[in-house]
Amino acid sequence: xxxxxxxxxxxxxxxxxxxxxxxxxxxxxxxxxxxxxxxxxxxxxxxxxxxxxxxxxxxxxxxxxxxxxxxxxxxxxxxxxxxxxxxxxxxxxxxxxxxxxxxxxxxxxxxxxxxxxxxxxxxxxxxxxxxxxxxxxxxxxxxxxxxxxxxxxxxxxxxxxxxxxxxxxxxxxxxxxxxxxxxxxxxxxxxxxxxxxxxxxxxxxxxxxxxxxxxxxxxxxxxxxxxxxxxxxxxxxxxxxxxxxxxxxxxxxxxxxxxxxxxxxxxxxxxxxxxxxxxxxxxxxxxxxxxxxxxxxxxxxxxxxxxxxxxxxxxxxxxx
DNA sequence: AAGACGAAAGTGGTTGA
DNA sequence: TCAACAACTTTCGTCTT
Numbered sequence: 001x002x003x004x005x006x007x008x009x010x011x012x013x014x015x016x017x018x019x020x021x022x023x024x025x026x027x028x029x030x031x032x033x034x035x036x037x038x039x040x041x042x043x044x045x046x047x048x049x050x051x052x053x054x055x056x057x058x059x060x061x062x063x064x065x066x067x068x069x070x071x072x073x074x075x076x077x078x079x080x081x082x083x084x085x086x087x088x089x090x091x092x093x094x095x096x097x098x099x100x101x102x103x104x105x106x107x108x109x110x111x112x113x114x115x116x117x118x119x120x121x122x123x124x125x126x127x128x129x130x131x132x133x134x135x136x137x138x139x140x141x142x143x144x145x146x147x148x149x150x151x152x153x154x155x156x157x158x159x160x161x162x163x164x165x166x167x168x169x170x171x172x173x174x175x176x177x178x179x180x181x182x183x184x185x186x187x188x189x190x191x192x193x194x195x196x197x198x199x200x201x202x203x204x205x206x207x208x209x210x211x212x213x214x215x216x217x218x219x220x221x222x223x224x225x226x227x228x229x230x231x232x233x234x235x236x237x238x239x240x241x242x243x244x245x246x247x248x249x250x251x252x253x254x255x256x257x258x259x260x261x262x263x264x265x266x267x268x269x270x271x272x273x274x275x276x277x278x279x280x281x282x283x284x285x286x287x288x289x290x291x292x293x294x295x296x297x298x299x300x301x302x303x304x305x306x307x308x309x310x311x312x313x314x315x316x317x318x319x320x
Numbered sequence: 321a322a323g324a325c326g327a328a329a330g331t332g333g334t335t336g337a
Numbered sequence: 338t339c340a341a342c343a344a345c346t347t348t349c350g351t352c353t354t
Contacts, residue, residue, distance in 0.1 A: 207332090267345070288323060299346055304325070 128164060131174060135160055138178045145201045146193060148186060155185035159216060168219050172212065176204045180212035187224060192231050194269065194297060229254050229268040229275070232296070236272055239295040240287050242280070249279045253310075262313055266306065270298045274306030281318050 104112065136157065143153045159181040163169050169177050179198050186193045195213075199206050217224055230251050237247040253275045257263050263271055273296035280286045289300040296303070311318055 210333095265344075270345080290323075300324085301326085301347080302345060305345085308325095 131164065131169065132161075135174050135178050138175050139182070142179060142182060142198075142201055146182070146198065148182065148191065148193070149189075152182075152185050152189045152191060155189060156181040159184055159220065159222070162220050163216055166219050168215055172215075173204065173208070175202055176208050176212045177216070179204060179209050180216050183209065183213050184216055184222065184224070187227060188222065190225065190231050191235075192227060196297060227268050229263065229272040232269055232272040233276070236276060236292070236295050240276065240280075240291065242276070242285055242287075246279055246283050246285050249283060250275045253279060256314065257310060260313060262310065267298065267302065269296045270302040270306050272296060273298055273303045274310055277303055277307050278310060278316060278318055 139153065139156055139160070143156065156178070160169075160178060163177060163181065179202050183193065183195065183198050195206050195209055199209050202209075216222070233247055233250050233254070237250070242250075250272070254263070254271065257271065257275070273292045276296075277287065277289060277292050280292075289303045293300045293303050310316065
């Protein structure tokens with residue numbers, strides 16, 4: 001039996017494709033919504049339909065009756081970037097015969113021959129496969145401990161794959177590169193985790209993680225959105241049980257601080273913390289400096305310094 | 321007693337010669 | 338490679354609520 005399911009050679013693939021297919025061509029936003037019922041992928045930012053007829057690669061689960069079982073027409077497990085061969089495990093066998101056992105016509109045979117050659121060339125029986133198996137296990141473990149969403153995890157996997165293609169994993173610690181990929185994808189997807197948070201779940205040191213991260217960013221020419229304190233507000237806000245209204249005000253204040261040029265070169269977590277403190281007092285949802293510094297992983301002193309500076313420079317009124 | 325304040329010394333990372 | 342530097346941390350004594 002001959003099954004034609006081409007697996008393109010990694011080198012033939014456009015290197016940037018894997019990332020770009022996850023971002024909107026109009027505005028570059030990465031917040032794409034899969035609409036499986038309509039088969040579209042939509043940018044949640046500008047509403048552009050990014051791809052029509054996307055493949056539903058989720059599992060085709062339930063089948064209660066015989067009829068339904070018949071209808072389960074898709075083959076194989078769902079594909080995902082977090083399995084080392086994306087779950088595509090079809091092989092082309094060596095018979096030059098079709099499914100009825102008939103000999104193939106010569107032109108067809110030549111095609112199959114080419115496909116087979118590529119499949120063998122790209123077959124992941126090599127060190128890359130072993131590397132990916134370990135890496136994806138580590139990715140699983142780390143991302144579940146960090147509690148990051150599945151979409152971010154998939155992005156990490158894409159980044160890691162590209163890092164392998166670029167031959168920058170070799171000779172480096174797998175766990176460090178996985179952690180760096182996670183850090184990068186968290187920043188791309190705007191659900192930032194700090195370097196410290198990530199390395200607290202691994203055995204690698206912060207310095208190592210930072211170096212690996214730089215390596216990834218430099219080599220994969222990912223355009224990295226600058227970390228904004230606003231990205232941290234919702235997370236800190238949740239942990240401090242602040243109302244949505246207050247979180248909104250905090251964002252407004254941060255925006256104002258940015259306009260006045262008070263944010264450059266400052267630790268974004270410290271800034272977010274200071275603004276939460278200020279707005280908390282103004283809006284009657286006061287949190288102590290200690291509480292805030294704890295969730296923001298900065299010291300009270302930093303919260304204090306930032307908040308003093310903001311009050312002075314923006315001439316804010318804060319009741320004591 | 322808890323929270324806020326600020327001074328002073330120390331730390332790790334960046335920059336520019 | 339080294340020193341200067343800015344931002345941040347640690348520590349601690351004092352003041353306020």
